[in-house]
Amino acid sequence: MRDLGVGFGYLLKGQRWVARHGRQYGFGLLPGLITLVLYAAALVALALWGADAVTWATPFADDWASPWQGLFRGFLTAVLFALGLLLCVLTFTAVTLLVGQPFYENLSERVDADVSPDGAVPYSGLPLWRELWVSARDSLRVLVRAGLWGVLLFALGFLPGVGQTVVPVIGFFVTGFFLTEELAAVALQRRGVDLRARLTLLRARKTLVWGFGTPLGLAFLVPFAAVFLMPGAVAGATLLARDLLGEENAEDGDPAGDKPGTRQTAR
DSSP: HHHHHHHHHHHHHHHHHHHHHHHHHHHHHHHHHHHHHHHHHHHHHHHHHHHHHHHHHHHGTTTTTTTHHHHHHHHHHHHHHHHHHHHHHHHHHHHOOOOOOOOHHHHHHHHHHHHSSOEEEEEEEEHHHHHHHHHHHHHHHHHHHHHHHHHHHHHHHTTTTHHHHHHHHHHHHHHHHHHHHHHHHHHHHHOOOOHHHHHHHHTTHHHHHHHHHHHHHHHSSSSSHHHHHEEEEHHHHHHHHHHHHHTOOOOOOOOGGGOOEEEEEEE
């Protein structure tokens, strides 16, 4: 259980790091703002036309007596919107990281330089287009996994009692795991750690991952919170990635902007 507190501590440390480095924080906000506008438009469309979509998909209920037709379709509309919201939470990080790859790579490198005892920064050596391709490919594979979990939890949500109590809790932990994977991938990919190895690392320290990602997933449900928390989340995930790999941290390192840093090519 100690890892739960450690994971949450990395989330807080990441937010504190960007608070001390205002320039990196400002640049880190831009990708989240762009993604937020796109997702807000999608959710508004779902809210406006979700009921029409449910009506179209349930023609068998056209002849149902009142109030059962309204209750049934109203419930499905609410579930559809909730599922859309869950998918937004699950995919927001992946899309934002893809949009802001150069920004977040730079931010993560500066965190590494700041906390590394010798200022060394692991570097993949890949060109930007290759990093974008690897990131997009891995994100799609993670989203498929997250989508399968979403479908499963959606189906389990119809179970009386369990669907309204246990399933939402499981959903938040699943969300936290995949959020952490996407965020830690920024630092781990620079170290040459592929998706399969990343998942193995995270599964070995699930309580650490949940301590970091589950509170973050809950915070992302607050309107606009994801935009402002993303830079600090990337910084915190970099610290978490160093922990997963057993890398030493300097407790009171110099500010990243003042430490020269040494690039190292990831093996």
